[in-house]
Amino acid sequence: MKEHDMQITLSTTKKEKPQADQLEFGKQFTDHMFIMDYTQGQGWHDPRIVPYQPLSLEPSAMIFHYGQSVFEGLKAYATPEDEIILFRPEKNFQRLNSSNSRLCIPDVDVDFALKALKTLISVDKDWVPQAEGTSLYIRPFIIATEPYLGVSPSNKYQFIIIMSPVGSYYKEGIHPVKIAVESAFTRAVNGGTGEAKTGGNYASSLKAQEVSEKMGYAQVLWLDGVEKKYIEEVGSMNVFFKINGEIITPALNGSILPGITRDSIIELLKHWGLPVSERRISMEEVHEAYKLGHLEEAFGTGTAAVISPIGEFLWNGEEMLVQSGETGELSRKLYDTLTGVQTGKVADELNWTTKVEEKVTQ
Amino acid sequence: MKEHDMQITLSTTKKEKPQADQLEFGKQFTDHMFIMDYTQGQGWHDPRIVPYQPLSLEPSAMIFHYGQSVFEGLKAYATPEDEIILFRPEKNFQRLNSSNSRLCIPDVDVDFALKALKTLISVDKDWVPQAEGTSLYIRPFIIATEPYLGVSPSNKYQFIIIMSPVGSYYKEGIHPVKIAVESAFTRAVNGGTGEAKTGGNYASSLKAQEVSEKMGYAQVLWLDGVEKKYIEEVGSMNVFFKINGEIITPALNGSILPGITRDSIIELLKHWGLPVSERRISMEEVHEAYKLGHLEEAFGTGTAAVISPIGEFLWNGEEMLVQSGETGELSRKLYDTLTGVQTGKVADELNWTTKVEEKVTQ
The missing domain is CATH 3.20.10.10 (D-amino Acid Aminotransferase, subunit A, domain 2)
Known part of the structure; x- marks a missing residue:
């Protein structure tokens, strides 16, 4: 799957962004989300960026019954030079695949997932907060969506990425x-x-x-x-x-x-x-x-x-x-x-950060 | 909560019922489902029977991330006298509460849940299959629905019951x-x-x-x-x-x-x-x-x-x-x-079965 296969539907309205001092972990989300479907026999298909919206799933969807799910957590940061950088994001998608293997969920293409994430961040780049200690928390996750109550690996999945601007974990400085x-x-x-x-x-x-x-x-x-x-x-x-x-x-x-x-x-x-x-x-x-x-x-x-x-x-x-x-x-x-x-303030001697391309590939 | 608090919205269309020989486990569902919401501070509220339909949940709903869910499985059977009976259903709702306790999910009222189930079965009583070895499989489940990525017990839940007519587990007789x-x-x-x-x-x-x-x-x-x-x-x-x-x-x-x-x-x-x-x-x-x-x-x-x-x-x-x-x-x-x-064909010496009242409390 290639980056240019991705459909982008921009939101017609923009949510108000929270003030830096009102950021709460994982409660407010950006204007867009990434979704990709998996169907047995067809593989992963229909990667798309769409306005952030509810998921509509059958009550018999396996995720509600047998817990077949995996997730990741990483952050994007604004640098003093107003660039957006990610910290070792390929590690997250590699680990997602390790988790997938244990949970009988099909692998995702690490390079494609990373490109999709970068595109999503570019679309919502105004959501990356800039105040000291803030960041954009990124939550990739995969859920089993087949509407079937048998205990077996699902034949359908959704891979979704949502993003939430978050404040400093330590509001009053690091403490034990x-x-x-x-x-x-x-x-x-x-x-x-x-x-x-x-x-x-x-x-x-x-x-x-x-x-x-x-x-x-x-x-x-x-x-x-x-x-x-x-x-x-x-x-x-x-x-x-x-x-x-x-x-x-x-x-x-x-x-x-x-x-x-x-x-x-x-x-x-x-x-x-x-x-x-x-x-x-x-x-x-x-x-x-x-x-x-x-x-x-x-x-x-x-x-x-x-x-x-x-x-x-x-x-x-x-x-x-x-x-x-x-x-x-x-x-x-x-x-x-x-x-x-x-956050790009200390020299990256171990080559851990990745710049997000800001060109939106529409 | 009382039975008469329950709202019933009947489906305007009826799905075609599968033939007895085409029944598959957990793939076809009846025309209606039961839903009840939980909100912290308010408790369980708004019990209702509605047409079987997809669930709409925020992508940040906790069920998609942290697996806070419980479920049960039981069956309703048609007797030779055309009554509908359940096998020890109170045990299922008691166990649901044991599971709830382990998963930090609020208890449900066992008596109310059983009444709700009986009402749901009455509404969909034509879905209880009658052929030898068939039954109506019942799936009560509770999912965490709070839209929040923090790792903590959810402050919102949905308790749902869906039902699926199922064939004989042993199509060619019991075998090892x-x-x-x-x-x-x-x-x-x-x-x-x-x-x-x-x-x-x-x-x-x-x-x-x-x-x-x-x-x-x-x-x-x-x-x-x-x-x-x-x-x-x-x-x-x-x-x-x-x-x-x-x-x-x-x-x-x-x-x-x-x-x-x-x-x-x-x-x-x-x-x-x-x-x-x-x-x-x-x-x-x-x-x-x-x-x-x-x-x-x-x-x-x-x-x-x-x-x-x-x-x-x-x-x-x-x-x-x-x-x-x-x-x-x-x-x-x-x-x-x-x-x-x-199935009501052998004397119930241990008093295990419960008749479903067929009066629909509308």
Whole structure:
């Protein structure tokens, strides 16, 4: 499929854009959206940009019953030179295909998807906010649309991209959160869907999150589903620890989401010549380090927050304070560097950003 | 909420009903559907029966992203006396609420849901097929509809019931299937969503099913996610074994769906005075029994097939034949009794069926 196959129908009305200080995550959407259909035997077809509008689906559409869906999340940023850039967007579409494979959903063409995204951003380029800390959040997703109640892979899908201008994750500057180690609920287990970005993983996480919030904690730390011993993720983020100078993140084991921010941090730490390990790490090891005064920093990583410093862990009834509850030096340096590269304010030494062509191909 | 709060809008056109021999599972739907909305702060509201029609939802509706959904499956049957009966329908709505609790979805009123269902069936009573082995399959489901990309429980939901006339599961009489014991993929783990009827469990199962079908097996047998040793379910059914006279089914452990057919079979076996155990059972125990010639029968149980005899297990490369691949005496007796009770042809000694009032409350 080629870019010129894409139909573009422009909206006749334009929505009012929210003020920079009124931006909320994922509640306001741009004027247009991208849609492409899949039909078994025909493949992906009819890529199009259309005015942002409701989806009309049969009540028997499989997405409503058997959860066959995948999604991605990435951001476009306005640079000081008024260019629009994306951060490693090909990684998102590659991961979308990994998720597709696990969920029995047909692959999309990564190059075509990226071109379609760039065209969509060009059409809605006035929606990329420019204020400090703001960005355009991009949500590609695929849903099973065949109207059939049999439990089997759908023979029809829609691939959709919607976009939402979002404010700074940290309205009052980066600050640490309190995390409760989860002992009752399980996020994922080997052989399950933990490494795929699919709705069921998030639905499954809501209950633990609800319980931890009632206890005054921002997120839960997920342990492995087998031994309830090894650290997997924190909330819907990957997690890093700095212990006695070594920076450690759980190795990808099939049940951990291969985060793009996670990967970027590993690359960046290597680029800086700092010791970084992807390995199994238990909560006991973290606790031992804490007792010895070696637990120097801890932080979550993801597209939304980029870096989310952890100021406290609650584990087995014990409150473990990290960095006296303050943001550590490494966390801050990683946050400043990554957000700097993402917004074109810091030199992109690892060649991670991609400029969006502003020519609308109509 | 009371039954008389329900608005009924009848369809002005009637679809043509399929012939009994052309009924396919879950592809054709009746003329009407039930919908009720939930809004945080207001509760469930606006219950209504409307012509069967597409759902219109924002592309940011949470169901498309984070899989917050639950569903049920049950059947209505026409009796030889031309009455319409349901089989333990209150159990389905009770289980819907158990699933709701796990998925952070608000409860529905079981009595009201049952009344709404009966009214819907009355409106579409001509759709209940009468031929031998046919029934009206009923699919209640709840989806998160808030247009918001934050990972949190939705503040809006829709509870919908759709209905589909279905043919006999066994077009050529009840017959055994071949089952491959799954070693790579995991259906569910303790602390996950295995005991809830939610989309993610089914999405997660598709890959293993695809692999086993390519190998010539109808379904997979799921082992526990921790030790990969103990038997949990088969395909999307519960599973029973008859070993040396004892009838065994895995005990409900948090990751196994509490099937209503499963429960009915346990009750029926007790009623008959047969030895039935709910307990942990490993694949090794089944294999040991097989080698000793004590593996007398095995069968899956669920709403669609009722009883699905198992004629062969593939485990660690070994093909284990059960009952020489034929349907066992107990499997057949359970099938005949349960389907007999469900269709009003066998005395309902355990008081399981409920008559649908035919008065349409308009």
